[in-house]
Amino acid sequence: MIDLTEITITDAVREQMARTTDPRLRQIMDAAVRHLHDFAREVKLSPAEWLDAIKFLTEVGHACTPVRQEFILLSDVLGVSALVNALHDKDAVELGTQTSLLGPFYRETAPEVAPGGCIVRNPTAPLVTMYGKVVDTAGNPIPNATVEVWQTDEHGLYDLQLDGVAQMDMRGRMKCDARGNYHFRTVRPLGYSIPLDGPVGKLVQAQARHGFRPSHVHFLIAAPGYRELVTALYFGDDDHVDSDTVFGVSASLVVRARDNDPESPIPGLAAVRYDFSLGRAAQQATGRVGADPTAMAGH
Amino acid sequence: MIDLTEITITDAVREQMARTTDPRLRQIMDAAVRHLHDFAREVKLSPAEWLDAIKFLTEVGHACTPVRQEFILLSDVLGVSALVNALHDKDAVELGTQTSLLGPFYRETAPEVAPGGCIVRNPTAPLVTMYGKVVDTAGNPIPNATVEVWQTDEHGLYDLQLDGVAQMDMRGRMKCDARGNYHFRTVRPLGYSIPLDGPVGKLVQAQARHGFRPSHVHFLIAAPGYRELVTALYFGDDDHVDSDTVFGVSASLVVRARDNDPESPIPGLAAVRYDFSLGRAAQQATGRVGADPTAMAGH
Numbered sequence: 001m002i003d004l005t006e007i008t009i010t011d012a013v014r015e016q017m018a019r020t021t022d023p024r025l026r027q028i029m030d031a032a033v034r035h036l037h038d039f040a041r042e043v044k045l046s047p048a049e050w051l052d053a054i055k056f057l058t059e060v061g062h063a064c065t066p067v068r069q070e071f072i073l074l075s076d077v078l079g080v081s082a083l084v085n086a087l088h089d090k091d092a093v094e095l096g097t098q099t100s101l102l103g104p105f106y107r108e109t110a111p112e113v114a115p116g117g118c119i120v121r122n123p124t125a126p127l128v129t130m131y132g133k134v135v136d137t138a139g140n141p142i143p144n145a146t147v148e149v150w151q152t153d154e155h156g157l158y159d160l161q162l163d164g165v166a167q168m169d170m171r172g173r174m175k176c177d178a179r180g181n182y183h184f185r186t187v188r189p190l191g192y193s194i195p196l197d198g199p200v201g202k203l204v205q206a207q208a209r210h211g212f213r214p215s216h217v218h219f220l221i222a223a224p225g226y227r228e229l230v231t232a233l234y235f236g237d238d239d240h241v242d243s244d245t246v247f248g249v250s251a252s253l254v255v256r257a258r259d260n261d262p263e264s265p266i267p268g269l270a271a272v273r274y275d276f277s278l279g280r281a282a283q284q285a286t287g288r289v290g291a292d293p294t295a296m297a298g299h
Numbered sequence: 300m301i302d303l304t305e306i307t308i309t310d311a312v313r314e315q316m317a318r319t320t321d322p323r324l325r326q327i328m329d330a331a332v333r334h335l336h337d338f339a340r341e342v343k344l345s346p347a348e349w350l351d352a353i354k355f356l357t358e359v360g361h362a363c364t365p366v367r368q369e370f371i372l373l374s375d376v377l378g379v380s381a382l383v384n385a386l387h388d389k390d391a392v393e394l395g396t397q398t399s400l401l402g403p404f405y406r407e408t409a410p411e412v413a414p415g416g417c418i419v420r421n422p423t424a425p426l427v428t429m430y431g432k433v434v435d436t437a438g439n440p441i442p443n444a445t446v447e448v449w450q451t452d453e454h455g456l457y458d459l460q461l462d463g464v465a466q467m468d469m470r471g472r473m474k475c476d477a478r479g480n481y482h483f484r485t486v487r488p489l490g491y492s493i494p495l496d497g498p499v500g501k502l503v504q505a506q507a508r509h510g511f512r513p514s515h516v517h518f519l520i521a522a523p524g525y526r527e528l529v530t531a532l533y534f535g536d537d538d539h540v541d542s543d544t545v546f547g548v549s550a551s552l553v554v555r556a557r558d559n560d561p562e563s564p565i566p567g568l569a570a571v572r573y574d575f576s577l578g579r580a581a582q583q584a585t586g587r588v589g590a591d592p593t594a595m596a597g598h
Contacts (some may be wrong), residue, residue, distance in 0.1 A: 001541065004397070004549035012546055013378035019507040024348075029506065031342045033377055039334035040382050043327050044390070052384045061370075062358010071353045071360075076331055081313035083339050086305035086350045091343070100302070103491035206330065208318040241340045242300065247311055250303035 010037045033207050059199040067160070069104055073200045076101065076246035085230075092227055094137045094279030100232040101248045103218060105158040110148055113172035118265060125154035128257050129264050129271040130233075131183035134176050134221055137277055141180025145278070148173045149184065151216070156192035159208075164202040166201035183265045188257065191215040191238050194245055204245065211245050213239035220274065226278035233274055309336045358498040366459070368403055372499045375400065375545035376508075386530075391526055393436045393578030399531040400547040402517060404457040409447055412471035415565060417484040420468050425454035427556050428563050428570040429532075430482035433475050433520055436576055440479025444522035444577070447472045448483065450515070455491035480562045485567055489555065490514040490537050503544065510544050513537035516573065525577035532573055 002012055003107050013033050020026035040050075063070035075081045086100050113119055118127065134145040150171035152158050159169040170189070176182045193211045195201055215235040222228045234241055236254040257270040264271035301311055312332050319325035339349075362369035374380045384398050412418055417426065433444040449470035451457050458468040469488070475481045492510045494500055501508050514534040521527045533540055535553040556569040563570035 001550040002548070003551070003554060004381060004385060004546065006382055009378045009382045009546060010384060016508055016542060016544075018505045020505065021507060023506065028342050028348065029502075031338050035334045035338035035341075036377065036379060037382055039330050040379060040386065042334075043330045043384055044473060045327070045383055046390075047383055047387050049327065050374070050379070051325075054368070057356070057370050058360055058363045058368070061357055061363060064357045064360060071356050074354060077351070078335065080339060080349070081307045081333060082303060083305055083308045083336055084344055084346055085310060086303060087339065087343055088346050090305060091345075117461070184510070203328075206319065206321065206324060207316045208320060210316055236300075243315060245315075247303065247308060249301070251300040252302070254300060256493070262415060281325060 006041060010034060013037075044081050045094055056199055056203070063198040063200075063294075067165075068195070069196075070198050070200055072104060073194060073246075074203075076103075077194065077200060077204055079247045082247040090259075092279045093282045094227075096137055096227065096277040096279040097229055097231055098217075098250050099230050100218075100250070100253055101169045101246060102220070102230050103232075103246075105150060105160055105166060105249075106218065106220065107150070107160075107171060109182065110150065110171040110173045111168055113174045113184055115174065115177065116183055116185065117172070117174070119149060119151075119170060119172040120153065120185075120187050123154070123187045127185045127257040129183060129185055129187050129266045129269045129275070130217065131181070131265055131271060132275045133180040133271050134182065134223065134276050134278065135180055136226070137279055139277075141176075142223045142278060143176065143178045143180060145221055145226075146173065146177045146181065147176060147182045147276075148220040149185065150194055150218045151187075151189040153183070154187045154190055156190035181265075185266065185269065186217070188235070189217060191216050192239055209245055210243065212239065212240040213244055213246060214249060216248070221278065223278060225281055227281045229276060229278055231276070233272065238274040305340060308409070309333060312336075346578055348548060352565050355498055355502070355513045362497040362499075366464075367494070367497075367499050369499055371403060372493060372497070372545075374398045374504075375402075376493065376499060376503055378546045381546040391578045392581045393526075395526065395576040395578040396528055396530055397549050398529050399515075399517075399549070399552055400545060401519070401529050402531075402545075402547075404449060404459055404515065405519070406459075406470060408450065408467075409449065409470040409472045410467055412473045412483055414473065414476065415475070415482055415484065416471070418450075418469060418471040419447060419452065419484075419486050422486045424486040426484045426568055428482060428484055428565045428568045429516065429573070430480070430564055431572050431574045432479040432569060433481065433522065433575050433577065434479055436523070437580055438576075440475075441525065441577060442475065442477045442479060443480065444475045444481075444520055444525075445472065445517040446475060446481045446575075448485075449517045450485065450488040451491055453486045455489035459556055480564075484565065484568065485516070485536070488514050488516060490539055508544055509539065509542065511539040512543055512545060513540040513548060515547070520575050520577065522577060524580055526580045528575060528577055530575070531569065 060070045135141045191214045215231045215238045218232045233255045234249045236256050255272050257272050261271040359369045433441045490513045514537045515531045517531045532554045533548045535555050554571050556571050560570040
């Protein structure tokens, strides 16, 4: 018969879970219990504090709806989404462009955009050109790669926040040409605050964090035989580029718009150039932490 | 500008949380992030697995209602509730009787029971006597301590499961006499399965665990100047006494009913004797992980 103490409890739980049929579930839960118990022991978690944590998690669960995933937001603000992305990157056969967060605003069926087309229906700010190549890790162009982009408007809102699911805007899907080139026009997106009206927002505020994401454009790039790339480009002159609340920014993904770029395919507009590099595909599944919220039924 | 990797992300998050005003919240979240990140790195958590975890946590949140707390159940089956209890015990000024889980069936306003009274309205199984003393850690009786008890019926169900909140049964509140003695009659409770129809039950089944709690009677004992004692007594002849799904059992809390106990205050009935010992009170708050579910509004 066990003499239950704050030490013996951990092996008692591991022993009871040791017959788990799925070996990966066994491994994950064994590690989860060890780290969770270590955490509680380290901070000497009190019953009242643990009840507060349970209340918080319950509120996070209740804030999840078909169009809002508060647990992903929690994962984002604690850096777990970025960490899982980074682990997935490290696992790649070849390292292409660094990844970044998919976020909660991706849509699977964005409208087609012709080369040089504008992804914003009614722009009220100056247009900028975004252009570059999609190449392999040796620098060779990948012909006809698919490039999907999505972003906020010049006021910091996504179409899903403006128009719900009915009307897509500030997003598009395009094909690179035979030499791997893409280019399109858009407005410069504005940075924005994560939703602060839920339990995760309250936590972020209790942590004296500003809650902002810097201005950025999301990219999802795919080509047969290559690893799908989920990333984003961040504007380096945004005040929050060094303190993204969800830790999407990395130095290699920071860009600046140039006013007179002689190589830009559309003269007269400010231009952002970025070449994306794709590693070869392996057996692994997608690198997306997140999904089209309108396709995640039942939440 | 940070070069975001699976290593640098952890300090980036800690730095962003470092201005948290409440020092205890800062300490807890700092440790939570370190251990959570260590866990993800150790098992090389994949994006698909993390999304599965987020889906699971969302389901746990959605299973929480005003009368069901699925996150406490998750905490219970992972041994965190028992661990937090054990940490709280260790923190005591004086060690009295070992504590055990409050569980989700405590009610704050159980009916008064006279000495020797029966806490079951319509017993259909032989009655047993439970009796003993409430003493301090030196063994001196504590006069007039309040003893609250609650348990399942002979079929393994609590009143909340049979009658909802309307009618209390298999529970009672009594006063010890001037020499610290308590005694009451009851039926022997049956062990029972935790709820297996929710996400936590599915996890427990995927772990090839039986899901049962052994037969037990809950006690909450209080007296002015002493630390509130939340514990339970477990019947040693139950098949599951060595493998309680929620890790409430500890050797010091295991009892057996004796058929001919000459000291029993009610001759002719099987009897369980247990003396509870209370430590002196300190500044600490309650040792309850859990609460009367009908008093936890909004969940």
